[in-house]
Amino acid sequence: MRRNLKRIVYGAFFALVLLLPLLSRNEYVLFVMNKALLNIIVVSGLVFLTGFAGQISLGQVGFVAIGAYTSALVTTRLGMPIPIGIVAAIALSAIVGLLVAIPSFKLKAFFLSLVTIAFGQIIYLLIVNLTAVTGGSQGLFNIPPMKLGGTPFTNTLYYYLFLVLIALVGVLMYRLKYSYIGRQMFAVNDDDVAAEACAINSKKTKVFAFALSAGLAGLSGALTAHMVGFLTPDPFTFFDSANFVAMAVVGGLRQLSGGIVGGLVLTWLPELLRLNISGFENYYLLVNSVIVMLVIVFLPSGLGASLFKGLSRLWREKQGAVTLRNSRSKEGE
């Protein structure tokens, strides 16, 4: 009975996700949904970096920007096909991620967050000022869209592409979390001195987490560039980085679903506010920030965690372990 309830709830959710483009013919809804999916990719990386490995990044948008501009430049200036652009974007972001990880060996919490803020700002200012390469504040135009048999992707196609990618990312994150690599992340997060005493190389662990989250941010940036078709520095400010962290915290830092919940909620919330409170152009950001603050103050483990706690109470499951699959934990119960 309970088992069935669980199946029904999840089944309905997945059906809704899969059929959304058929249910809503509204291009705007799909476009916002696509933005949400792109954000989910970035935020999942942050959940991994901050929630699992315990390293704060307030400059994540820097990696998104590197990915976006890399793929855009590779496809426009070099005339390479889009997949190569995307791979280059992931690779370059991940490499820069390796470098940004180095200060994390010595620095903790706030000090690290300051380094990452500075990193994000440096990337932003470079984009604005390296006019010859990035087009400066004018931006880059005519970035090729993805094509299927010669015709550009519609929003629906992008939607399904992003869903597939998120599924792949989700599987990757799931497997990493429930492996010794995930265990290393959590150990370093809880106590890096004790982790070292257990033969865990905390530097390698941090580098891995940074590179992975940077690579995901780069992927998201590259996809954005091709979907939107142009790039300006506007969406790459400090406040956008802050917003990604807010999504991760609101969604719930310590579980994989956090990225999905946070990305969906905080992409839709401002849009809904803007649409429904007419004439309130300026108010939506205000209301948005108040809501986020309230969630953070009153549900510090995140909406995702509360949601799943509620659901698992519904089907009476026990949460046994962090990095061991549930089947195993039931054996023990």
Next chain:
Amino acid sequence: MANILETKALTKRFGGIVANRGINLAIEQGKTTGLIGPNGSGKSTFINQISGMFPPTSGSILFEGEEISRKPACEIASMGIARTFQRIQLFGHLNVVENVLVSRCKFMRASALDIALGTARVRHEEKAQFDKAMEFLGIVGLDGDAWKLPSNLPYGKRRALEIARALALEPLLLLLDEPAAGMTKEEFVEILRIMEILKERKITMLLVEHTMEFIRKAVDRVYVLNFGEVIAQGSFEEIERNKAVISAYLGDENE
């Protein structure tokens, strides 16, 4: 018998304080070596240096003949030196068996790619290491608490878990920093029992302790530190009669 670890003129300064001064100490294979001394005499500092938490100011540490004083902590642990901490340091968000599994990471051979692809090798390895971890929990009598969070364990069991986690590294040398500190009578009996098992298993240990009863029962040879220097060494009986040791401890008490 051979010495598994030797320090030569090991010195550690913190600003003006010399926490360890020219310590020459040898740990014999298969034996339990004790390290005692008044509060602040530099015992934890010594353990921290051997396990690579602080780099020594000068001097050398030879582990199985190899110089390890400049190696990072994780490498030293990986070579076979495990430790516990004076103030228990467990992974608070991982449950009991996961805490032990953390030490088994070094035995995992699957690459990130294997994990991403979810190969059978990963599953087998995870299963095998899980069973191993449960074995180590069994040694310290914690197999019944495998799914609890450390914060839900009583103090004595947390100590035991920390020891199980150290054992799971399958170390050649185990450093224990005051394992019996702050324990109740029953917990103390339990920790003595665990020590017996470790001795039966011929695990080489360096034991820092304040409780003389514990030291008397557990160690084969004792070093005494005072103000960062070794002031005496020998069997427990020899140490007990040593004047310098008595005055170091009495002086301590008179304060």
Next chain:
Amino acid sequence: MVLSDLLQNIIGGVTVGATYGLIGLGVVFLWQSIERINFANISSAMLAAYLFYTFYTQLHLGFLVAFVVSIAIIAAYGLALRHLVLEPINRHGGDKLEFVVATLMLCTFWLSVVKVLYGGIAKPFPPVFGEATSFVQIGSISIPSVYFWIFFVVLVLVLVLYVLLQRTMIGKMFRATAQNKEMASLVGINVGMTTSLAFMLSTSIVGIAGILLAPIYFVSLDLGGGPIGVKGFAAAVMGGLIDPLGTILGGLSIGLIENFSTLFISSAYKDVISFVVLVVVLVWKPRGIFNWTTKGD
């Protein structure tokens, strides 16, 4: 000519840098007492500038009244920050990261509040520190008269703080609490009150810095986010997040670095260079380069 350029830049750098130092002090006072960074630290500067603008230009109160009322409100805001943000987060089991994100959101919140109430367009700051065009000519160097004001106020403020921290009970309470909370409360220091004071002091000083910076940046949203805020953090980091004098010196050096990179490289990269300096200091000397309060090993 070259020499006067140099002097001009030194004076400009030191003056603006002094206000960065003040913003950094806001970070330092909070860090000392609660080991948290308020990422909305810089919002106090913007709020104070807008409050002053409202009281002075719109409500025609006198300079002194407008100034005191603005700063009083900002101080009360500091107290509210403690009771409406920090304490609820602690009560609900949140930690450092939650405080970080909450204050980041606070920063956006204040920006949007100001946008709603005043619109996004910068307002000219009333010429209380002399007209924008009034310069004092010394030889071949001309110094904007507002620089003298900034200098004067910073100097007075630093002296007041020095007396407060070194010569009064409050300073002792601060230092004791910063070093060890439990010990401090054992020896009878009211840790709660010290925390409140730290919040109020932090927002007020940044508020004063905001009013001083407004003639240079206008009464604008620029005062409430981004680069200026980060420079305040950079100043605080140079002082190891603990040393007040080091923080002021840190602010001065950032002001100088910024002005000289404008002179020798290009104004476009002046912010980049300040951020690079921040990263280098953090990585190379995480305890700060002007830090005489805590000794390294």
